Amino acid sequence: MKLNNTVLVLAMSALLLTACADTEDKDPSLLDGNQAGTGIGDASTNGLNNGSEIGGSNMYGSNSGDGASSLGPEFSDPSNPLSKRTIYFMLDSSQVQQDFVAVIAAHSTYLLANPSQHITLEGHGDERGSREYNxxxxxxxxxxxxxxxxxxxxxxxxxxxxxxxxxxxxxxGNDESAWELNRRVEIDYQGK
Known part of the structure; x- marks a missing residue:
């Protein structure tokens, strides 16, 4: 029994360290089209590929940070990728899906053109897993x-x-439709 507990502790430690592993700035897997999750219970995002299907206020990028009110009209135009400020992830994965590369590129271009602008990237997870893991x-x-x-x-x-x-x-909620909305990074503009 003690051996099983030791193996379980080692396996959990390895999983946690894998999730916490730092990526290099030039990691090519962050940019290629092979953005599969970890294979541990991956679920479909059911059409949440670009963040635009989530209705309501403050759900797909109308973050109410201090800098949100000073942003230009391109941030409220639903056809502009800058209006999408939420990046969704697969279960147990930190790999950016191909569907969000254009959204991140648009925000990068905006930040390059506006060097006094600052953002906070807010990482989130769903309720499954320990608090520390999430x-x-x-x-x-x-x-x-x-x-x-x-x-x-x-x-x-x-x-x-x-x-x-x-x-x-x-x-x-305690179902996949709620969990997939919680596995995200929100881009919050802080103002100039």
Whole structure:
């Protein structure tokens, strides 16, 4: 029995370390089209590929951060990728899906053109897993988005990262439709 507990502790430690592993800024897997999850219970995003299907206020990028009111009209135009400020992830994954590469590229281009603008990348997870695991996974998700932006030339000084784990859900519920809305990174503009 003691051997089984030791193996379980080692397996959980390895999983946690894998989720917390830092990626290099130039990790090519962040940009290629092979954005599969980890294979651990991956679920479909059911059409949430670009963040635009989520209705209601404050659900797909109308974040109410201090800088949101100073943003231009392109941020409220639903046909502009800048209006999408939520990046969704597969279960147990911090890999950016191909569907969100254009959204991240648009925000990167905007930040390059506006060097006094700053953002906070807020990482989130669903309620499954321990609090510590979800904090680590939310941070890794935010770091994945930040890495893609930095590869495109965005300055480190323009990007802050915070992880809320499961603490600030976008949707309440104990089913896949709620969980997929909570596995996300929100891009919050802080103002100039």
């Amino acid at each position: 904090i680590a996974l939310g941070e890794q998700r935010a770091k994945s988005v930040a890495s893609m932006m930095k590869i495109q030339g965005v300055s480190d000084s323009q990007i802050s990262i915070v992880s809320y784990g499961e603490e600030k859900p976008a949707a309440f």
